[in-house]
Amino acid sequence: MSESESPELAQFECDPSVRQVSANGISMQTTVVEAKLDEGNIQEAESALRDGLSLNFEEARALLGKLEYQRGNIEGALRVFDGIDLQAAIQRMQDSLGDKQPPKKGRSRSDSTFAVSQHATNLVLGAIYLKAKSLQKLGKLTEAAQECRSVLDAVEKIFSDGIPDVLVEDKLQETVGHAVELLP
Known part of the structure; x- marks a missing residue:
């Protein structure tokens, strides 16, 4: 899979070459997860x-779907992605980012806590993008769009007050850019 097909996920990673997934500084082998998927x-x-x-439910589903996508199991990835409640994830992200967004001058709040929230946002939105890519590969272009x-709607809702320039993460920009490219 090329980088143009999947946005990189900084805090959440699937590395099929070493058969492990990582999140928030914790790693685990994918063998148990893959066996359950295969069943x-x-x-x-x-x-x-x-x-x-x-992880929370949406993060785990997003990471699991990405793993299935990387394994080439497009239908399996779609089944996993269909289980993500995007509206619940958006609400959780709005609450989390709103509570933890560092002030514009000085950084009295925890930057690392905010970064983890932003990485979770990237993970879930990246999963929805991969869902669109999966639908596109299956010829379901309307659903992909x-x-x-x-x-795009989720980004607008999550960051309704805008995103300060210092907080715009490259991964989020890539995901949004890829999503726009898939639109008809």
């Missing part, structure tokens, strides 16, 4: 990621 048990695979990497639109 068709998405819920157990998602639960293993949540427990092993201290709808998912791209949902990425």
